[in-house]
Amino acid sequence: MIEKIAEKVFKISKAQQTEIMFYHNVEALTRFGQNQITQHVESDNQSMTIRMLDNKRTASISVSNFSDSVIEKAVEQLYNILKMQIPDERLSDLPENLKYISEAKKSESFARLDESTRAEYVKESIDYLIKESSIGAGICSQTNSTITHITNKNYFHTYHDWKFSFSLSAKNNYGITREEFNGTTLEKFNPEELAEKCIYSLKLLKDKKKIDAGKYDVILTPAAFAELLLYLFYFSFSAKAYHEKRTFMVNKKGQQIFSPLLTIIDRPRTDEGPALFYDFEGSPTTNTVLVDKGVCNNLVSNKYYSKILNIPNTGNCLSPTTLDCYPLRPEVLPGKKSLKTMIEESDNVLLINRLHYLNIIDPLTLMVTGMTRDGVFTIEKGKITKSTNNLRFTESILTALSNIEELSSDTYECEYFLGFMNVPAVKIKNFNFSSVTDF
Amino acid sequence: MFEICDKVLNYAQLLGASYADIRLIIRETEFLYTKNGKLEDYILNKEEGYGVRVIVDNGWGFASISNLNKENIEKVVQKAISIAKASSKVRREPIILAKEPAYQDRWTSTYLIDPFTVPFETKLNTLLEIDEILRKEPAIKIAEAEMRFRKEHKYFANTEGSKILQTTVVSGGGYEATAIDENDVQKRTFPMAFGGQFMQMGWELIEGLKLKENAPRIASEAAALLKAKEIEPAKRDLIIGSEQLALQIHESCGHPSELDRVLGYEENYAGSSFITVDKYKNMHYGSHIVNLVADSTLPNGLGTFGYDDDGVKAQRFFIVKNGLYQNYFTNREFAPIIGDERSHGCNRADHFSSIPIIRMINLSLLPGDSEFDDIIAATEDGLFVDGVKTWSIDQMRLNFQFTCEIGYRIKNGKIAEMVKNPTYQGITPTFWQSCDMIANEKYWKPCGVINCGKGQPGQVMMMTHGAAPARFKNVMTGIVKN
Numbered sequence: 001m002i003e004k005i006a007e008k009v010f011k012i013s014k015a016q017q018t019e020i021m022f023y024h025n026v027e028a029l030t031r032f033g034q035n036q037i038t039q040h041v042e043s044d045n046q047s048m049t050i051r052m053l054d055n056k057r058t059a060s061i062s063v064s065n066f067s068d069s070v071i072e073k074a075v076e077q078l079y080n081i082l083k084m085q086i087p088d089e090r091l092s093d094l095p096e097n098l099k100y101i102s103e104a105k106k107s108e109s110f111a112r113l114d115e116s117t118r119a120e121y122v123k124e125s126i127d128y129l130i131k132e133s134s135i136g137a138g139i140c141s142q143t144n145s146t147i148t149h150i151t152n153k154n155y156f157h158t159y160h161d162w163k164f165s166f167s168l169s170a171k172n173n174y175g176i177t178r179e180e181f182n183g184t185t186l187e188k189f190n191p192e193e194l195a196e197k198c199i200y201s202l203k204l205l206k207d208k209k210k211i212d213a214g215k216y217d218v219i220l221t222p223a224a225f226a227e228l229l230l231y232l233f234y235f236s237f238s239a240k241a242y243h244e245k246r247t248f249m250v251n252k253k254g255q256q257i258f259s260p261l262l263t264i265i266d267r268p269r270t271d272e273g274p275a276l277f278y279d280f281e282g283s284p285t286t287n288t289v290l291v292d293k294g295v296c297n298n299l300v301s302n303k304y305y306s307k308i309l310n311i312p313n314t315g316n317c318l319s320p321t322t323l324d325c326y327p328l329r330p331e332v333l334p335g336k337k338s339l340k341t342m343i344e345e346s347d348n349v350l351l352i353n354r355l356h357y358l359n360i361i362d363p364l365t366l367m368v369t370g371m372t373r374d375g376v377f378t379i380e381k382g383k384i385t386k387s388t389n390n391l392r393f394t395e396s397i398l399t400a401l402s403n404i405e406e407l408s409s410d411t412y413e414c415e416y417f418l419g420f421m422n423v424p425a426v427k428i429k430n431f432n433f434s435s436v437t438d439f
Numbered sequence: 440m441f442e443i444c445d446k447v448l449n450y451a452q453l454l455g456a457s458y459a460d461i462r463l464i465i466r467e468t469e470f471l472y473t474k475n476g477k478l479e480d481y482i483l484n485k486e487e488g489y490g491v492r493v494i495v496d497n498g499w500g501f502a503s504i505s506n507l508n509k510e511n512i513e514k515v516v517q518k519a520i521s522i523a524k525a526s527s528k529v530r531r532e533p534i535i536l537a538k539e540p541a542y543q544d545r546w547t548s549t550y551l552i553d554p555f556t557v558p559f560e561t562k563l564n565t566l567l568e569i570d571e572i573l574r575k576e577p578a579i580k581i582a583e584a585e586m587r588f589r590k591e592h593k594y595f596a597n598t599e600g601s602k603i604l605q606t607t608v609v610s611g612g613g614y615e616a617t618a619i620d621e622n623d624v625q626k627r628t629f630p631m632a633f634g635g636q637f638m639q640m641g642w643e644l645i646e647g648l649k650l651k652e653n654a655p656r657i658a659s660e661a662a663a664l665l666k667a668k669e670i671e672p673a674k675r676d677l678i679i680g681s682e683q684l685a686l687q688i689h690e691s692c693g694h695p696s697e698l699d700r701v702l703g704y705e706e707n708y709a710g711s712s713f714i715t716v717d718k719y720k721n722m723h724y725g726s727h728i729v730n731l732v733a734d735s736t737l738p739n740g741l742g743t744f745g746y747d748d749d750g751v752k753a754q755r756f757f758i759v760k761n762g763l764y765q766n767y768f769t770n771r772e773f774a775p776i777i778g779d780e781r782s783h784g785c786n787r788a789d790h791f792s793s794i795p796i797i798r799m800i801n802l803s804l805l806p807g808d809s810e811f812d813d814i815i816a817a818t819e820d821g822l823f824v825d826g827v828k829t830w831s832i833d834q835m836r837l838n839f840q841f842t843c844e845i846g847y848r849i850k851n852g853k854i855a856e857m858v859k860n861p862t863y864q865g866i867t868p869t870f871w872q873s874c875d876m877i878a879n880e881k882y883w884k885p886c887g888v889i890n891c892g893k894g895q896p897g898q899v900m901m902m903t904h905g906a907a908p909a910r911f912k913n914v915m916t917g918i919v920k921n
Contacts, residue, residue, distance in 0.1 A: 029896055030526070033704035037526040041501040041896070042518055043792035047484070059478065064486040064505060077483060077559070084563065086477055115500075115525040123529045137706040139895050169707040178707065215921050244581055245619050321480050356710070359829040361842050361860060361918065363624050369840050371833040373710070392831075392838055392864070394918055434919035435864050437838035438713075 095282025498527025541600030546745025611637025672917030680825025710834025725871030807877025
């Protein structure tokens with residue numbers, strides 16, 4: 001069907017160069033609360049963006065109705081818009097002469113997933129919680145998406161992405177905890193094991209201690225660390241942001257600004273799960289070292305901004321219309337000790353299970369604010385001793401990453417814009433908590 | 440279109456559904472976005488599809504499809520039924536829907552000029568003219584402007600006999616000026632952040648916003664913020680402008696009043712609420728001058744409709760009256776759990792492929808009786824803030840911290856110097872109980888929100904919050920860095 005739509009668009013387009021980006025997303029999600037399934041949905045959505053390029057002018061239009069009349073009107077309107085655009089000499093031609101279909105090597109367990117298996121997973125986790133007199137809430141979701149990029153210059157690239165997520169919150173009179181599993185394969189997934197972990201943490205919540213705002217040494221679990229890193233990746237490494245002078249990289253590129261323990265690699269060409277070999281401008285993707293032992297050396301770029309900044313094109317274009325570029329699949333290299341050992345070797349440290357509702361105050365210092373949630377624990381002489389009230393942090397991510405003292409050897413897949421990012425736990429000294437909440 | 444609806448509902452009943460509804464939607468959207476003199480993004484979309492919701496064996500199921508081909512009807516209904524049967528295996532309580540009459544009705548939002556009849560060139564030229572004005576200020580390195588329009592026909596039918604067609608037109612737009620120097624990035628927006636002002640109106644809204652007239656002021660304010668200082672952290676009296684107050688209402692009153700949150704059904708994701716069921720109609724939420732009204736009949740509001748996505752008729756009710764907590768946002772499924780006989784009509788979905796969930800409708804702070812100048816004059820040591828920049832609130836909706844676009848010190852009853860990154864933090868009930876002055880109806884302004892996220896899979900909903908500037912005593916202001 002896609003080829004036929006493309007053929008139709010290319011036939012009626014008056015532009016020299018035309019491309020379509022076809023998006024198909026099938027998402028199924030089982031949601032539960034109060035130990036029962038409350039929402040259970042499946043959706044199947046398709047849409048398409050058409051882009052034209054003519055005499056260094058470009059314009060695009062999106063539709064999700066593929067009838068002849070809608071496509072004809074859209075193509076005609078787009079050509080009229082194209083003529084009104086201002087020429088830009090730095091625009092590149094559309095990609096040509098390539099056919100690449102990424103192979104979807106899904107595990108058997110993923111392929112077998114349906115509404116019944118999702119409900120069964122939910123039941124297994126809930127049954128465990130009920131035995132422990134706790135209340136469960138969470139989701140079990142599966143997503144299959146395909147992006148197909150076709151140009152009238154004999155270019156065809158299909159990218160398949162799929163993922164499975166299960167998150168579980170357990171609540172009793174002591175409070176609430178949460179565990180999650182994310183992945184592209186289910187071989188290591190065990191809903192009962194997640195429930196068991198939740199119950200273990202719930203029991204730790206029993207002994208409470210009220211603490212005040214201030215600076216504390218903290219250990220962030222991978223889920224908590226990933227929340228901070230999302231803001232680093234969104235605001236910092238884009239060549240577009242660098243050109244517009246709205247990232248700290250403008251003043252700090254090439255400098256040692258983070259702890260030498262920190263190395264981050266953008267690795268879209270992975271051997272496991274969905275891999276992205278060409279970006280959405282048709283450039284080959286590359287594995288890029290973003291932070292090398294604390295030094296931020298590289299930006300991620302696309303054709304347009306690599307020309308402007310005279311840097312290599314790393315193939316990180318996520319949108320050929322807005323020319324945004326972000327890390328595609330970042331990975332924080334692990335440390336040497338397990339999270340368990342890190343805890344055993346710590347004293348007077350707070351263990352933070354998750355962060356909540358972060359937002360950026362200053363894009364240049366990456367000053368963010370947010371809350372802790374689902375478990376804050378005191379570690380004294382190598383042991384988790386008490387749980388505390390939740391706290392608000394207001395901290396510069398640049399400062400926090402320069403204060404890293406240790407990273408765990410065990411890493412986890414955490415939610416990212418495109419697929420997942422691989423993240424360890426982290427120990428950070430002097431983390432700034434600016435206020436406390438009532439629970 | 441009701442022919443498709445009938446087929447869906449009949450087939451769902453044939454397969455064993457004790458209840459079924461369908462929302463069939465045909466939606467046109469247009470989005471123009473300019474950046475530094477160029478049309479950077481344009482979306483003209485026409486989409487159509489439907490979502491089917493069923494109850495089978497006491498389990499919910501939902502499936503949707505993005506076309507209206509009749510040959511897909513059976514497949515979509517079968518999927519919804521199959522999902523409901525799977526759900527029923529993990530269900531402990533019976534699903535009881537609050538009673539609501541069946542309606543056969545049509546409802547249309549009010550507008551004068553259909554924005555889809557306005558030439559593309561007119562829209563683009565308006566944005567480019569604004570862009571040019573903003574970039575006349577040398578400190579402005581990024582000028583962004585946008586317009587969005589939406590026209591939607593929504594057909595709702597259920598197995599209880601309702602058949603409702605609603606047509607809605609939404610328009611809006613605005614701009615953002617970003618000033619950048621070696622040490623800082625500061626921005627100002629107009630009329631509001633996140634795309635501008637939006638209402639259920641036509642092109643006449645854009646014409647009335649005075650976008651171009653305000654552009655020089657906005658650009659110069661953004662530039663001035665680069666030279667402004669942050670305020671030292673301390674407790675002060677805080678005066679909040681309408682736009683920021685709209686967000687304060689949204690986050691600290693709107694979301695915690697959504698009954699699904701209160702009951703724990705959002706616990707795993709967005710969180711729950713401090714307004715637990717034991718506080719229902721039994722809590723001092725704010726000072727006696729605080730009156731917060733939910734209203735899906737508000738003229739031109741983004742949360743205005745004839746009927747919600749449960750088929751419940753639009754209503755107006757108090758959330759907080761004279762400072763006392765009164766009502767939650769409810770739907771047909773959850774209203775009976777707290778003993779309410781009827782839903783307040785707050786079940787809403789953002790798309791045909793989304794399931795309806797409890798969402799706040801329009802929620803506004805009623806005006807007080809003060810002149811704005813009198814509020815300033817009555818403030819010895821304070822801070823005036825407005826414009827949304829950063830927001831964050833805990834999962835029970837108690838501890839919040841907001842940073843605004845712009846602030847001014849108030850000293851001895853007079854507006855003094857500009858302040859950048861003006862930040863304040865508080866605990867919700869303490870904060871609203873400290874409200875001691877609200878400006879009168881002359882200053883009351885509706886603010887359209889188009890980016891309210893909730894639910895899994897994520898949904899983005901629209902609503903309007905009206906407010907006049909108000910004063911709050913003894914609030915923690917400034918960024919606490921320890």
